[in-house]
Amino acid sequence: PDWVPQVRDNVMQLEREFTFKNFKQAWAFSNQVAELAEAEFHHPSILLEWGKVTVTWWTHAINGLHKNDFICAAKTDALLK
Amino acid sequence: PDWVPQVRDNVMQLEREFTFKNFKQAWAFSNQVAELAEAEFHHPSILLEWGKVTVTWWTHAINGLHKNDFICAAKTDALLK
Numbered sequence: 001p002d003w004v005p006q007v008r009d010n011v012m013q014l015e016r017e018f019t020f021k022n023f024k025q026a027w028a029f030s031n032q033v034a035e036l037a038e039a040e041f042h043h044p045s046i047l048l049e050w051g052k053v054t055v056t057w058w059t060h061a062i063n064g065l066h067k068n069d070f071i072c073a074a075k076t077d078a079l080l081k
Numbered sequence: 082p083d084w085v086p087q088v089r090d091n092v093m094q095l096e097r098e099f100t101f102k103n104f105k106q107a108w109a110f111s112n113q114v115a116e117l118a119e120a121e122f123h124h125p126s127i128l129l130e131w132g133k134v135t136v137t138w139w140t141h142a143i144n145g146l147h148k149n150d151f152i153c154a155a156k157t158d159a160l161l162k
Contacts, residue, residue, distance in 0.1 A: 023115075023118065023119065023124050024119070027115050027119075030111075030115075030127075030129070031112070034104075034108045034111075034129065037104065038104065038105070038108075043104050043130070043131040045128060045129065045130045046111075046128070046129040046130075047126060047127070047128045047129075048111070048115065048126065048127040048128075048129070049124070049126045049127075050124040050141075060131075
């Protein structure tokens with residue numbers, strides 16, 4: 001599944017689930033996303049579970065989606081390559 | 082706020098929000114919780130956001146709460162000391 005627009009508390013967000021074969025791999029990916037967030041000065045929510053990471057991008061300042069969120073979503077995908 | 086019981090998809094879970102003054106501190110704490118999870122062979126969901134980490138413990142095998150979840154919740158709190 002690709003990035004999916006979600007409305008949560010009236011805020012449009014861009015969300016994607018990434019699956020992994022164990023916790024350690026999911027954990028490593030969540031750290032890569034956190035590093036990306038710090039590098040971009042833009043912070044998604046990162047939900048780490050066993051074998052799964054859910055990343056959600058949106059722009060707090062506008063309570064919605066900005067072009068930058070789509071760029072960060074693409075950069076998140078690129079971490080896997 | 083302390084640990085709060087939550088019912089999600091008919092599963093009783095134990096959840097607590099931890100707040101921090103920036104992303105880096107929240108990120109560091111989420112890694113401590115992930116290390117605890119690996120050490121315990123028991124994996125919560127860990128939601129990392131700017132300045133906030135939400136930890137949710139439950140036991141997949143019984144679709145609910147086991148004594149071990151309360152122990153892991155206490156160990157999570159102890160990480161902050």
